[in-house]
Amino acid sequence: MSDTTSLSAHLGARLEKKPLLLMTHLVVGYPSLDANWAMLEAMDAAGVDVVELQMPFSEPIADGPSFVKANHEAIQAGTSWQDYFDLAARASAAFGFELLFMGYYNSVYAMGAERFCARLAEAGMKGFIVPDLPPEEAAELNAAARTHGLDPVLIMTPTNTQERLAELGRHASGFVYCAARKGVTGRQTDLSEGVAAFLERCREATSVPLGLGFGIRTAEDVRGLRGMADLAIIGTAGLDAWVAGGPEGYRQFLESLVAETL
Amino acid sequence: MTIPTERPSWAPGSDGYYGEFGGSFTPEVLHETLAELRGAFDEAWRDPEFWNSYVSMMASYAGRPTPVTYCENLTRRFGGARIYVKREDLNHTGAHKANNVMGQGLLVQRMGKKRVIAETGAGQHGVATATMAARLGLECTIYMGEEDIARQHPNVFWMKQLGAEVVAVTEGTRTLKDAVNACLRDWAESMDDTHYVLGTACGPHPFPQMVTYFQSIIGQEARVQMQALTGGLPNRVYACVGGGSNASGIFAGFLDDPEVELIGVEAGGKGIETGQHASRLAGGQGRPGIAQGYKTVFLQNDEGVMQDTYSVAAGLDYIGIGPLLADLHQRGRARFESVTDAEVVAALRLTIQNEGIIPALESSHAFAAAFREASSLSSDQTILINQSGRGDKDIFTVADALDDDDWKSFIRRKSAEYGE
Numbered sequence: 282m283s284d285t286t287s288l289s290a291h292l293g294a295r296l297e298k299k300p301l302l303l304m305t306h307l308v309v310g311y312p313s314l315d316a317n318w319a320m321l322e323a324m325d326a327a328g329v330d331v332v333e334l335q336m337p338f339s340e341p342i343a344d345g346p347s348f349v350k351a352n353h354e355a356i357q358a359g360t361s362w363q364d365y366f367d368l369a370a371r372a373s374a375a376f377g378f379e380l381l382f383m384g385y386y387n388s389v390y391a392m393g394a395e396r397f398c399a400r401l402a403e404a405g406m407k408g409f410i411v412p413d414l415p416p417e418e419a420a421e422l423n424a425a426a427r428t429h430g431l432d433p434v435l436i437m438t439p440t441n442t443q444e445r446l447a448e449l450g451r452h453a454s455g456f457v458y459c460a461a462r463k464g465v466t467g468r469q470t471d472l473s474e475g476v477a478a479f480l481e482r483c484r485e486a487t488s489v490p491l492g493l494g495f496g497i498r499t500a501e502d503v504r505g506l507r508g509m510a511d512l513a514i515i516g517t518a519g520l521d522a523w524v525a526g527g528p529e530g531y532r533q534f535l536e537s538l539v540a541e542t543l
Numbered sequence: 544m545t546i547p548t549e550r551p552s553w554a555p556g557s558d559g560y561y562g563e564f565g566g567s568f569t570p571e572v573l574h575e576t577l578a579e580l581r582g583a584f585d586e587a588w589r590d591p592e593f594w595n596s597y598v599s600m601m602a603s604y605a606g607r608p609t610p611v612t613y614c615e616n617l618t619r620r621f622g623g624a625r626i627y628v629k630r631e632d633l634n635h636t637g638a639h640k641a642n643n644v645m646g647q648g649l650l651v652q653r654m655g656k657k658r659v660i661a662e663t664g665a666g667q668h669g670v671a672t673a674t675m676a677a678r679l680g681l682e683c684t685i686y687m688g689e690e691d692i693a694r695q696h697p698n699v700f701w702m703k704q705l706g707a708e709v710v711a712v713t714e715g716t717r718t719l720k721d722a723v724n725a726c727l728r729d730w731a732e733s734m735d736d737t738h739y740v741l742g743t744a745c746g747p748h749p750f751p752q753m754v755t756y757f758q759s760i761i762g763q764e765a766r767v768q769m770q771a772l773t774g775g776l777p778n779r780v781y782a783c784v785g786g787g788s789n790a791s792g793i794f795a796g797f798l799d800d801p802e803v804e805l806i807g808v809e810a811g812g813k814g815i816e817t818g819q820h821a822s823r824l825a826g827g828q829g830r831p832g833i834a835q836g837y838k839t840v841f842l843q844n845d846e847g848v849m850q851d852t853y854s855v856a857a858g859l860d861y862i863g864i865g866p867l868l869a870d871l872h873q874r875g876r877a878r879f880e881s882v883t884d885a886e887v888v889a890a891l892r893l894t895i896q897n898e899g900i901i902p903a904l905e906s907s908h909a910f911a912a913a914f915r916e917a918s919s920l921s922s923d924q925t926i927l928i929n930q931s932g933r934g935d936k937d938i939f940t941v942a943d944a945l946d947d948d949d950w951k952s953f954i955r956r957k958s959a960e961y962g963e
Contacts, residue, residue: 337848339715340724356848387832387834418566464728
């Protein structure tokens with residue numbers, strides 16, 4: 282039995298040293314496993330705190346067009362669970378950030394809850410984000426997660442009623458991923474539009490740290506989250522920076538984001 | 544027509560499960576929207592006036608009840624069971640799809656939403672939805688895979704004429720499953736004023752239940768009509784199965800009659816052994832999984848990645864299957880068969896030439912399975928085939944399937960005219 286609040290504890294320790302943490306994302310196998318490694322090196326060098334490793338899936342219903350393309354191409358390239366866990370285990374041994382699984386429930390279901398959690402823990406990962414698994418369907422997976430010291434990260438959205446936020450809050454552990462707006466990943470979000478009020482509502486519902494994602498694209502966006510959220514989450518913008526600027530542009534982009542969290 | 548306000552045997556449990564299949568697995572952003580839809584549908588189906596207004600609209604606008612036709616020539620040819628066909632092809636817009644979209648349209652009006660979105664594979668659900676939106680004064684956007692747009696362009700033409708915006712989905716395999724995902728994504732942003740008119744008895748609860756509710760009108764009518772025509776119930780009922788809405792609809796009328804055998808017919812494509820098919824239950828290649836908002840049997844690999852599917856009939860070319868049907872299969876209440884493209888084309892020719900009836904390629908799957916089995920039954924037995932749609936409106940696809948030389952030279956001439 283491991284420490285069941287490990288992710289919260291890790292994030293808490295980091296939050297004592299700086300006001301805001303940064304979580305970044307990559308789709309395993311896109312544009313290639315070698316490129317993934319270069320991305321992870323850049324993340325570590327810049328000082329990223331948490332990294333989501335997405336297992337590619339054929340029906341990524343919560344993702345926007347950039348990630349849909351990345352998922353599809355990673356699958357076409359033959360990316361497998363073995364590739365996924367090899368990368369995760371190497372990364373957790375080599376780098377200082379915490380690693381989370383991100384992916385869809387069918388991948389988890391096909392492997393089985395117990396084996397999935399055991400392999401995550403073996404690879405040194407701290408938890409998982411499964412956006413199409415509502416908490417009322419997650420009892421078996423969450424029980425396996427507790428045995429392996431993993432945190433299931435839940436998502437709260439501005440469309441949730443306060444009653445639903447409270448329900449999600451009762452299941453929350455690690456941190457909560459607050460989606461800054463309706464819709465899927467990848468579009469710009471105007472942080473002046475009700476985000477502070479939404480985060481207040483989330484804060485009422487849970488005591489775990491709050492991460493804010495969906496449409497966080499620039500260093501300015503990250504700066505705007507200081508004092509509002511505990512964790513800034515960058516997804517699509519990172520992928521776009523890699524595609525547009527290559528490894529060097531990507532490194533500069535990450536450094537500019539991390540600078541706003543110090 | 545019975546009002547299905549009592550809990551019928553095709554309804555799921557309160558959590559949206561049919562046995563172990565169904566449920567609701569969607570991103571959290573859709574949680575309240577689905578709760579709102581479940582509330583609105585629950586209220587509507589407890590209101591007898593809602594069902595009456597639905598039946599009345601289907602009678603005055605869509606041409607219901609559709610007839611059951613006795614096929615004397617085919618019966619003589621096979622020399623076995625007497626063959627009857629339920630004529631959903633005679634619905635307005637040419638398929639059973641009208642039942643579902645008009646019903647959901649009435650629900651959209653009740654909910655006060657202004658816009659509808661839908662996904663379509665063969666195009667028939669898109670045409671039906673665009674027709675409903677035109678009739679009821681709703682804005683309409685249709686998502687269709689780029690690949691399907693290429694093979695079903697006449698339907699795209701009609702959707703646009705009906706005032707719908709048609710969005711080509713260029714992601715993934717550019718077919719129906721990608722259009723479903725694109726639709727879910729649109730809905731996640733637009734749910735305040737938009738309803739997603741899901742086209743088949745799949746997806747998150749309450750869609751499988753709601754679509755079956757509207758499509759149960761087929762089975763209810765057919766049961767009464769068969770009794771009037773033959774003095775009893777059919778021995779076997781055949782329906783093609785993509786997502787499974789026409790099958791769920793006709794089976795709903797006979798679920799409480801254990802003596803009626805229910806047969807769902809899946810796309811065997813180029814043969815199950817080739818891997819180019821869409822047979823999830825027949826042939827045993829599908830496995831339980833969770834995607835596109837619900838749990839059912841999917842064609843997928845060991846790691847849960849969905850496989851590419853294939854059928855000559857775009858409407859059957861789908862990775863999942865309605866959870867009601869997956870449960871009927873598991874419980875042994877329905878039998879599932881597959882037929883190949885070649886058998887389908889042969890069945891289509893036979894039906895056209897012997898009865899002057901032109902089934903859609905999708906429906907021709909049900910005919911092919913029935914023809915395979917008819918002669919093993921006796922002449923005092925009856926079988927009922929659900930003709931879910933008409934084939935003449937899919938003339939390009941049907942002509943390709945029949946490989947007709949005259950048609951090809953006509954298209955070449957027509958194309959040359961446009962080129963001038």
